[in-house]
Amino acid sequence: MLEAVQPPGGDIVKRVTGTLDIPYRFSYGAYYDRFFREMRDNKRIVGLACPKCGAVLLPPRPYCGFCYTPVDEWVELSDEGELLTWTVVHLPFIGQSTEPPYIYAFIMLDGADVQFPHILGEVEPGEVTPGMRVKAVWAEERTGTLHDIKYFRPV
């Protein structure tokens, strides 16, 4: 159809490639701010208790995910809990903070009703069992991110 204007000899340009670098600054806002501030300054994990259904939510958010009730009652949670499930990550991908292989886990902290994602340490994949008790190992230098906990270890 467009043959009349095709350049003699040369192929048309089929692709244009490039890279976008997008630096960003994520502001935590009131709820995450308090959550990460407690982790950073006091090595404490805090959640929110729903006044209607009683669920203890983590990480904190302004509405209960179970019954949509606004929540504002802060509660302190244990940094120990029960391992719900896990997987071993072998593939590297963008944004990863730990070099594979590592164990990615969902943990139900004592007192919480929402599982908490983190990684396991001081344990080999073959030794992990569902329901095992795990405890947070806090980083010496904490900056207010999830990495303020280095990993969870078996109790």
Place this chain on the structure above:
Amino acid sequence: MTLQPPELIYMDGESRCDYSWTTGEVVGTFLAALRDRGKILAGVCESCGQVAVPPTSYCESCGAEIAELREVGPRGVVMSWARVGADLEGVPVAAPFRYVLVRLAGADTELLHLAPDDDRITIGATVSPEFKLQAERGGEITDIRWFVPDGAQGEGS
């Protein structure tokens, strides 16, 4: 909830996105003409007659499929411009420079491109494209380095 933080906590990061954009037949032909022949092609709409540059597969005015490409320019008239005083990522020229909307001779739409920060770049000014050397072209819109005011050719960039 009352919260009086002594300072805000932020998380800084960077996303890096490598992309490969598939041009399609019309834009691919447009880019090849820049690269191989130093020509600027516009899309001609058989339905409404609009001559659009850069060309698109479908007429942005009436939606008809574009079946003809036609050379336009190379000279054109500055319809609008803006001075940029700070370097911008992804822009191949250093600040200060100007963005220009150029209505190329024979075209009905404006091409967005770059120009030197030259006071001869004003609305209504006639400008001409300055192409990169053939060996430096890559089949990109930046194969046109920028548009320079009439009379400025050969002054260097």
